[in-house]
Amino acid sequence: MIEATLCFPLRDGADTGDERAGSRDGGTSPTEVLLIEKRRGLGEGWYNGPGGKLEDGETPRECAIRETREEVGLEIQPADLEKAGELTFLLDGEGHTFCHVYRTATFEGEPRPSPEARPEWVPIDDVPYDRMWDDDRLWLPGVLEGRTVAGEFRFEGGEPLDEAAFVDHDLEWDVEVVRER
Numbered sequence: 026m027i028e029a030t031l032c033f034p035l036r037d038g039a040d041t042g043d044e045r046a047g048s049r050d051g052g053t054s055p056t057e058v059l060l061i062e063k064r065r066g067l068g069e070g071w072y073n074g075p076g077g078k079l080e081d082g083e084t085p086r087e088c089a090i091r092e093t094r095e096e097v098g099l100e101i102q103p104a105d106l107e108k109a110g111e112l113t114f115l116l117d118g119e120g121h122t123f124c125h126v127y128r129t130a131t132f133e134g135e136p137r138p139s140p141e142a143r144p145e146w147v148p149i150d151d152v153p154y155d156r157m158w159d160d161d162r163l164w165l166p167g168v169l170e171g172r173t174v175a176g177e178f179r180f181e182g183g184e185p186l187d188e189a190a191f192v193d194h195d196l197e198w199d200v201e202v203v204r205e206r
């Protein structure tokens with residue numbers, strides 16, 4: 026099974042000029058999430074968080090940090106990434122991708138586009154779910170509220186995954202997310 030990551034940088038929309046965004050610990054609730062419009066590969070043309078597949082020898086946390094740096098140019102310290110979920114995507118009954126989901130309200134830099142991604146801050150109340158994977162509307166709102174989730178999402182119709190039909194799912198909320206290396 027492919028192992029992959031997603032990372033959701035968060036900020037208080039009032040902090041737009043600040044390099045270091047407001048943190049949950051600082052008492053402000055984030056109002057915006059950094060999404061990317063994917064420019065190539067799986068999910069091309071759709072919005073998602075920065076992220077991608079693990080490279081050899083890499084931990085999920087290292088992967089989320091590298092992918093966020095490569096795709097949108099933000100720097101994140103490992104301790105500032107909060108594990109928010111674990112999602113399993115099945116295709117035709119077989120495990121296809123296991124995805125580690127992170128969020129962070131602490132990072133450095135300003136988002137910039139890359140060949141893979143066009144970044145865009147969007148209000149948490151106005152996430153474009155109609156332009157995302159069908160499953161995202163089921164788990165991302167809770168993740169953006171600060172909850173943890175474990176989910177299994179079943180697709181049918183053969184490769185590639187982004188052309189298969191989303192058929193059903195199981196979700197568990199407020200779980201301990203433990204699969205860390």
Ligand SMILES: Nc1ncnc2c1[nH]c(=O)n2[C@H]1C[C@H](O)[C@@H](COP(=O)(O)OP(=O)(O)OP(=O)(O)O)O1
Nearest residue numbers: 029030031066067068076077078114122124158160
């Ligand atoms: N169903 C669903 N919902 C939400 N997000 C995803 C899925 N399936 C997925 O695969 N994903 C996510 C998980 C990853 O973040 C990306 C897919 O990674 P990909 O872009 O293929 O990985 P990279 O390593 O960046 O790609 P290349 O460099 O090989 O082009 O989608």
